[in-house]
Every structure is written in C-alpha cells, then in structure tokens.
Amino acid sequence: MTKNIKTFLLCTALVLPFYATAEQAVPKISIESNQTKLDPAYINAAEKFFNSMNIQDSYAKMIDSSTEMVIRTNPTLVEAKKEIRAFYEKYIGWNNIKEPMIRLYAKYYSISELEEIANFYQTDVGQKTIKLLPVLFKEGQELGMGLVQEHIDELQDIVKKTISQKTQEPKK
Numbered sequence: 001m002t003k004n005i006k007t008f009l010l011c012t013a014l015v016l017p018f019y020a021t022a023e024q025a026v027p028k029i030s031i032e033s034n035q036t037k038l039d040p041a042y043i044n045a046a047e048k049f050f051n052s053m054n055i056q057d058s059y060a061k062m063i064d065s066s067t068e069m070v071i072r073t074n075p076t077l078v079e080a081k082k083e084i085r086a087f088y089e090k091y092i093g094w095n096n097i098k099e100p101m102i103r104l105y106a107k108y109y110s111i112s113e114l115e116e117i118a119n120f121y122q123t124d125v126g127q128k129t130i131k132l133l134p135v136l137f138k139e140g141q142e143l144g145m146g147l148v149q150e151h152i153d154e155l156q157d158i159v160k161k162t163i164s165q166k167t168q169e170p171k172k
Contacts, residue, residue: 070084
C-alpha cells in the first residue's frame with residue numbers, strides 16, 4: 001500500500017475511538033442563536049473559567065502555530081506571514097471567538113460546573129494539568145500511533161479484504 005493510505009489508516013484508527021467516545025458522552029443540543037441573550041451570571045462564570053485556563057494566551061499560540069504551519073507547508077508564503085496571521089486573528093482570535101465559545105460551553109456546562117472547573121484550574125494541580133495537557137495529548141498520540149503501526153499489516157489486510165469483497169459483490 002502507498003504511504004498515503006498507510007497514513008490515512010493510521011490516523012483513522014487513532015481518531016475513531018476518541019470520536020466515538022465523544023459522540024456517546026455529549027448530548028445532542030443545538031447552540032443557542034447569537035441573537036439569544038446570555039445570562040450575565042453565565043458570562044461571568046465562563047470568563048472566570050477561561051481566565052483560569054489562560055485560554056486567551058492559548059488562542060494566541062494557536063494562531064502563531066497555525067500561521068507557522070501554513071508557511072512550513074508552503075515556504076513561498078513567508079512574505080505573507082503577517083497577512084496570514086491577521087486572517088487567523090480576524091476569524092479565530094480570542095476577541096472574535098470568545099462569545100461563540102461561551103455559547104458552546106453553555107451547551108454542556110452549568111454555571112456551578114464552570115465555577116467548579118475554574119476553581120480546580122486555579123489550584124497547583126490544575127495549573128500543572130493545563131501545562132501538561134498538550135504534552136500528554138502529543139505523547140498519547142505518539143503512543144497510539146506506535147501501537148497501531150506495529151500492527152498496520154493486520155489493518156491493511158482488513159481493508160484489502162473489505163475492498164475485495166465490495167468489488168466482487170454483484171451490483172443491484
């Protein structure tokens with residue numbers, strides 16, 4: 001199989017279990033309309049939560065990272081770095097995404113739950129968790145990729161067998 005197919009299979013194998021778990025754990029609720037006024041108490045709780053996580057800084061780092069990734073992918077765009085960063089800031093900068101994020105959290109958390117989480121993130125263990133989450137996520141991904149890679153032949157056989165069966169089935 002080509003390298004692209006192997007990469008696709010590997011990524012799919014890693015992402016599906018997380019997606020399935022998230023789908024089961026999260027209720028299906030539509031986000032409130034931007035026209036719906038949010039309760040000021042909820043806004044305050046969400047802001048406390050976001051501040052406890054230093055989320056504004058995280059978004060700034062994400063914008064820098066996204067900009068760098070675009071330039072690494074296509075080095076000829078280095079001259080447009082400032083404009084690319086401005087694009088990301090315009091659409092996913094904290095000032096523009098804060099209210100939609102509050103609405104998103106309102107789908108799943110009550111005011112008291114947000115306050116409880118914010119209180120945790122203000123502790124030493126909470127701050128350590130914030131710092132370690134990206135590291136743990138990255139290392140967990142690498143661990144999972146390594147385990148799947150060890151058995152990629154088995155996954156390829158499953159895919160080949162399925163494709164072979166599909167191509168041999170008579171068309172209805």
